[in-house]
Amino acid sequence: MSEHKNPYPGENNTGHLWDDENDLRELNNRPPRWYMWALYLSLLAIPIYSFYYPTIPWFGESTKGLANWTQIVEMKEGITQLEDYRKAKFADTEKAIAESSLEDIVRDEELRNYAIKTAEVLFGDNCAACHGAGGQGNKDFPVLVDDDWLYGGKLSQISASITLGRKGNMPARMMGISDADADTLATFLIETGKGAQGKPNPASKPLYMTKGCIGCHGPTMKGNVFMGSANLSDGIYRFKADDQKASVIRTILHGVNQGHDPQTRDAVMPSFGISEVIDKTQIKKLAVYVHQLGGGVAVKPKPVPKPKAAESKVEATSTKTKPDVKVSARSGKEIYAKCQGCHNIGVAGAPKYGDKTAWAPRIKRGVEDLLKVAKTGKGAMPPKGTCFDCSDAELKAVIQYMMDSAK
Numbered sequence: 408m409s410e411h412k413n414p415y416p417g418e419n420n421t422g423h424l425w426d427d428e429n430d431l432r433e434l435n436n437r438p439p440r441w442y443m444w445a446l447y448l449s450l451l452a453i454p455i456y457s458f459y460y461p462t463i464p465w466f467g468e469s470t471k472g473l474a475n476w477t478q479i480v481e482m483k484e485g486i487t488q489l490e491d492y493r494k495a496k497f498a499d500t501e502k503a504i505a506e507s508s509l510e511d512i513v514r515d516e517e518l519r520n521y522a523i524k525t526a527e528v529l530f531g532d533n534c535a536a537c538h539g540a541g542g543q544g545n546k547d548f549p550v551l552v553d554d555d556w557l558y559g560g561k562l563s564q565i566s567a568s569i570t571l572g573r574k575g576n577m578p579a580r581m582m583g584i585s586d587a588d589a590d591t592l593a594t595f596l597i598e599t600g601k602g603a604q605g606k607p608n609p610a611s612k613p614l615y616m617t618k619g620c621i622g623c624h625g626p627t628m629k630g631n632v633f634m635g636s637a638n639l640s641d642g643i644y645r646f647k648a649d650d651q652k653a654s655v656i657r658t659i660l661h662g663v664n665q666g667h668d669p670q671t672r673d674a675v676m677p678s679f680g681i682s683e684v685i686d687k688t689q690i691k692k693l694a695v696y697v698h699q700l701g702g703g704v705a706v707k708p709k710p711v712p713k714p715k716a717a718e719s720k721v722e723a724t725s726t727k728t729k730p731d732v733k734v735s736a737r738s739g740k741e742i743y744a745k746c747q748g749c750h751n752i753g754v755a756g757a758p759k760y761g762d763k764t765a766w767a768p769r770i771k772r773g774v775e776d777l778l779k780v781a782k783t784g785k786g787a788m789p790p791k792g793t794c795f796d797c798s799d800a801e802l803k804a805v806i807q808y809m810m811d812s813a814k
């Protein structure tokens with residue numbers, strides 16, 4: 408800065424000269440008018456803003472402002488807008504899903520892709536906690552990505568699993584199994600599961616036959632989708648453990664879903680049709696989604712429109728318009744499929760189908776009395792005979808069906 412006399416007297420400079428040639432001088436001009444106006448207006452904007460919007464911190468919150476505006480409200484409005492947009496855009500697809508049978512959704516590429524995409528989120532929200540993020544199964548929960556099904560891999564069966572829920576039932580210590588028996592049986596199952604390399608002791612098969620296992624798991628050990636009794640022949644275990652044999656022994660000794668036994672296996676699939684946390688269309692999407700995860704039974708191409716019988720069959724498996732939680736009552740004969748595992752051959756003293764001597768005293772007691780016993784279960788007879796979604800009327804129908812067989 409120069410100490411010399413101001414070389415430009417009369418100019419409104421401050422006397423600060425910044426270079427030797429005095430080309431850079433600090434002047435003392437008023438700011439331009441537009442600039443001052445902008446400044447005053449923005450000062451005025453501050454109180455207006457603070458009255459209008461939430462501004463001043465106020466006991467852990469802030470003043471609300473006249474406009475009642477918050478970012479959350481704005482976000483919610485945005486989401487509503489987006490949802491309205493989506494609803495409008497996909498209304499036709501949603502409607503088509505609601506009205507089509509599960510088979511038709513799978514057959515139609517556009518509907519199928521839409522169902523799968525939207526179901527991914529539903530699955531994450533409602534199912535992943537138990538079945539794992541991609542359906543790969545958590546410890547003690549069934550894997551949904553393979554073709555080893557407890558209750559069947561047809562669309563209608565998957566849909567029923569989700570709608571009605573599932574609760575497998577296996578009695579503890581069937582017919583007085585001893586610890587040694589359980590050990591023998593477990594070795595037998597493990598060895599059988601190894602297939603060709605396995606060395607099942609032939610002497611242990613009779614134990615399987617006589618201790619009631621056959622009633623539910625079947626003569627070929629493949630299980631029964633009506634009861635959700637696991638396939639025991641494939642070496643795939645739902646209740647997995649490092650020591651698989653010990654785990655099998657535990658299942659044999661303590662059963663599945665035997666409330667009174669603290670060591671029993673808990674296996675309850677909640678019923679989404681009854682709880683209604685998701686709606687019917689969402690259940691359809693999920694059924695299609697689970698079906699394509701890996702193990703769904705392939706859907707046949709659409710039958711030619713002519714044969715009426717074939718069409719009505721597809722309709723019956725669809726989840727049509729009514730809530731299908733209680734489909735119209737099934738006949739006694741249909742439900743008997745769930746009872747036949749035990750009642751065809753008389754497992755554990757079950758009165759055999761068509762056996763007059765076994766049924767005569769029971770027919771005398773009357774259907775109401777038998778219904779009471781059938782509902783609560785008795786000995787090896789599981790509560791409701793494993794038909795957990797059966798109404799009283801339906802149970803009566805199937806009991807009547809069995810009684811009629813022995814008249």
Ligand code: HEC
Binds near residue numbers: 534538547635675677
């Ligand atoms: C609380 C845990 C839980 C939740 C949540 C749950 N499941 Fe399950 N799920 C189970 C159990 C346990 C079983 C096996 C029931 C049995 O063993 O009897 C099962 C069985 C199934 C089956 C039958 C599997 C087979 O092998 O036949 C399907 C399909 C299924 N679940 C789909 C779903 C879908 C889809 C959802 C979400 C809407 C869901 N689950 C939510 C626990 C759950």
Ligand code: HEC
Binds near residue numbers: 621635645
């Ligand atoms: C009343 C029908 C019933 C009878 C009788 C029965 N089970 Fe089961 N068992 C089931 C059901 C249902 C399951 C599947 C439970 C589930 O996963 O929800 C099961 C599961 C099992 C499992 C576990 C399979 C796995 O994947 O982890 C083993 C092992 C087993 N049973 C062995 C036996 C043996 C051995 C007997 C004879 C002593 C027997 N069961 C008798 C219904 C039965």
Ligand code: HEC
Binds near residue numbers: 791
């Ligand atoms: C796991 C094998 C098993 C299954 C599955 C089963 N039952 Fe039974 N049931 C039995 C046995 C064992 C008895 C004999 C119980 C007794 O008298 O101690 C029995 C007895 C009965 C009785 C006579 C009860 C009485 O008081 O004498 C009725 C009725 C009955 N079952 C109905 C059914 C129906 C209906 C189903 C299918 C929805 C069914 N059961 C499925 C094993 C089974």
